[in-house]
Amino acid sequence: MLEQLLIFTRGGLILWTCKELGNALRGSPIDTLIRSCLLEERSGSASYNYDAPGASYTLKWTFHNDLGLVFVAVYQRILHLLYVDDLLSMVKKEFSEIYDPKRTSYNDFDDIFQQLKKEAEARAEEMKKSKQVGKPMNNNLARKLGNVQNGNMDRGNKKKSGGEPGNDRDGDNSKGHPLENGDISNNHIGKGEANMKVKNNGKENGVSNTGAFDVNKLQKLRSKGGKKTETVSNKVSKEEPKKITKKNRVWDDSPKEAKLDFTDPGSENVEQQHMSVVAADQGESMMDKEEIVSSDSESESEEEETSKDNKVDGKKKGGWFSSMFQSIAGKANLENSDLEPALKALKDRLMTKNVAEEIAEKLCESVASSLEGKRLASFTRVSSTVQAAMEDALTRILTPRRSIDILRDVHAAKEQGKPYVVVFVGVNGVGKSTNLAKVAYWLQQHNVNVMMAACDTFRSGAVEQLRTHARRLQIPIFEKGYEKDPAIVAKEAIQEASRNGSDVVLVDTAGRMQDNEPLMRALSKLIYVNSPDLILFVGEALVGNDAVDQLSKFNQKLGDLSPSPDPRLIDGILLTKFDTIDDKVGAALSMVYISGAPVMFVGCGQSYTDLKKLNVKSIVKTLLK
Template sequence: MLEQLLIFTRGGLILWSWGNALKGSPIDTLIRSCLLEERSGAASYTHDSYSLKWTFHNDLGLVFVAVYQRILHLLYVDDLLAAVKREFSLIHDPSKKTLYPDFDETFRQLKIEAEARAEDLKKSSNAVTAIGGNRKQQAANKAGHDGKKGGGGELKNDGEGKKGRKLENGDSVVVANDSNMRKSSVNGKENESSNVGAFDVNKLQKLRSKGGDVKKKKITDSVVSKVEPKKVVKKNRVWDESTPETKLDFTDQVGGGDDDGDRKVDYLAKEQGESMMDKEEVLSSDSEEDDDDDVDVGKKSKPDAKKKGWFSSMFQSIAGKANLEKSDLEPALKALKDRLMTKNVAEEIAEKLCESVAASLEGKKLASFTRISSTVHAAMEEALVRILTPRRSIDILRDIHAAKEHRKPYVVVFVGVNGVGKSTNLAKVAYWLQQHNVSVMMAACDTFRSGAVEQLRTHARRLQIPIFEKGYEKDPALVAKEAIQEASRNGSDVVLVDTAGRMQDNEPLMRALSKLIYLNNPDLVLFVGEALVGNDAVDQLSKFNQKLADLSTSLTPRLIDGILLTKFDTIDDKVGAALSMVYISGAPVMFVGCGQSYTDLKKLNVKSIVKTLLK
């Protein structure tokens, strides 16, 4: 049963509505989560117990949304939306800002016709299915009857466990039952192609002996040609029980060697300079940024496609096109999709983006002196800016001061897969907070990986920050809870919680992480991910969020609040992981790690990322 159908403008003005009152606010959620976030390409969405479908009239700037129960499969919804869109566009007056009550009767008639067409289609499909099933049954019965009579060939046994079928032309096929190898003979000749998959041990031994000789020869030649390098003799360290513990601790020595003597690391944050988080990045005005280069996007999509003549393309750009169709947009969108994928955007995300841009442009009138490729490029640029710009402002420094007024520490939990650099970037964030006169405490809650506590302890010593630790094989949720209590006692403003790296499919570790977040209710959950990943970014973030939701005992589970991208300095122009992560999670990129020192932490420059993606 159809629950509601709504017609409104892109500005949010409701022009006409029909149906029952809905529980919750599924249409508001649709607008926030899909229409404003460039996820409208799929034209379907589920929220609680409802399914929503929609279509656009881009030329008039109208949105048509149908809402029905999720458990129902209404076949006529798409047909009804198309009919309503067609009929309403005939009576719509852009200057009129009031409701259209006279459309009620038209809608009732359209609904009855759509339901009747769906019912007829259902009956005809059932009839076709029944006829097909009867034909299959008749064919099976006929085949069984012919088999009993022996028509079409007879089975024979040659006495060696081999069976074959005599064919009509006299050829035969023999299948060996005692092995998985097949041999076919046609007109008495053996067919060699049937043994392609066979494993010849003799050939393998010959290849091994031949390869071994070649390998030995290469090794001999290389040894003769090589000159032995001089061996660097390193002074052996003495590991003795009588040696004081202080002499065995080399973590504070620059370079970690004995030649450094007792020179300690005065390599503190204040001596490294200002964090890059507080510096504004200046975009270079390259010639590649000009719009003249961007308008020819569609030319690269299909090299073999037929090109329009000069006069027709020029006339179209001068006079404009009546309404853009999907076929007009496909070449430019294909080129943009390929370009995004070369910049490391996940294929699934690139495809959805192009579908969303197509949905926003289809049916729209092309302006004069404008090419289709430039229109598509501008729409894609606008969509990328909208996605990468945070939906809500997350100002950590403001939130820290707000928590301080309530006399409680601001808690940040760093999560992510193995080896992405959580501890290192946690130290960078701590350094940045120190520069803003914020007192920080680290919590060593990675009680799983060997050396994790020592690594965080080294960062804490270098930054002169207190650290709370309980060693290994402890419950990280309880360690974090005690760390927060300790921070409340000693007056620390922020607690940075380091957690163990875990793969998104590791359920025991994901359950422990869910417990840590549920028990301590942190102010910010930061997902630390590599900028190097492409399609894997989608899998990591979506499964992290899914596991946190599934394994939480709360009715409103905490998910990822923000993203910290690491190793951003190693990817050149392959910046697509940022787009993939933001699109799949809806969480903003709050920090970008771009080096090895404590100052190498940046904000994400949205304009720079968009320019790089479309360049």
């Protein structure tokens, strides 16, 4: 049963809803569709599944781009209604004929919709019946599998004695045709049971295994080979000399071991000297500097696009004159064939900039769905229209859905008397500790009291690395050594920050691959126990397509392994090594598209000041250059 059908403009004005359906939707599926698909350029998808407590809907939609209308149908996911696509296309056609931009009420459309719904349902029923009639049941196959009862079984016995040759022909004619509805599942089950009987009762039924591979011989060969390898390994071990075992280093503050401190022991006020050197060398963080994007003249690129567009249109539309005529006179409505060459060129361009192929394809599908049927303005080329639509789409994707202002949130948490907690997560070797120190330096410049929490209790040297950054920046660090539970260390660090009046706690975690379930479970526990204010995923700008896999699996594991019914996922992204990729900036787009989380910081160098905001205009310009 169809739950609801709505027609609204792209500006959000609801023009018509089906009153006779009148079903109150649980949750907010329409709002979620607009936020998750339409505003994030995922409208090229066929459908969207909405899950909420007590609700499970499937939403399908279509656009009338020339009029700026959206048609959305909502139904229970378990029903699998076959007529929805046909109904949406008919409603779109009929409603566009009576649409007037000045009207806001369309009560007269109710009767038209009911008639269209009946036609769509009847057409779907006819298609079902035609499929069932066109593909008859394979009686011969069913009889062999033992699924035919009573009279059919008797005919099977007659056939064994030489009667009814017609059934043989029926079986041959229907060979290779799958059965409809429940018949295919029953026959498959029967076949599986028959095979199991042959396998299990092979000796009783007289089935010989002479041509098959003998498993017993394989096990005997393995056991003989295992004995030989054991004797050879024993001989080798006897001949080898004893290896000298290396003494484990003890990482503690005992005076017996040499400390990792290469400063002059005779100098006084070492920490103050370190801080003064850092301030002198580093200067102001790049986070507080506005990056200016140069607006270069696009005449050269436009000339290149003109020549390419003319070549493409020349192949499809009959040469340079027809393409120029379309550009001057305008085209009635853009079709998919008109958009395909320009979209293919844009997809190839995005992929050369390190955008994942799947994401580039979905973006092009979304742009095509937003332009198909739209009227091409005069003096406008198809390629220019597609390029402008893609630029708007990329800007919408990279622009954060919600504002995340860390400094504002820090002051809000300070007024509530608790520290603001940021957890840095990511795979191995991406630069979590280094960029954590950059964030700490930036917060210091805004008179924020920062404390570091060394919760990487897995990697050797991780605590010492963070301790070095803390000493240089004169920031207190909370540490408990190695082989401790990172969730408990983070909890104690937050408690210590509350006692000593620290405004922000930056939690450093161990690097872990997205498929390492024990470490991902430990990370999920840390987040569940401490409820941080911000979870930052630290990823490399170099990885390209692998960033999609890393980020999606991190989110999936955090959701699956969390004991909470409402698990916390990644809130923001910190991209490192951004200065090494030249124009291959597609990882930023891929990561934002797959997670919906914004890129909050960009690491672009070795010093503490080399941290800046993501310039959306610059990224979009680079991607389309």
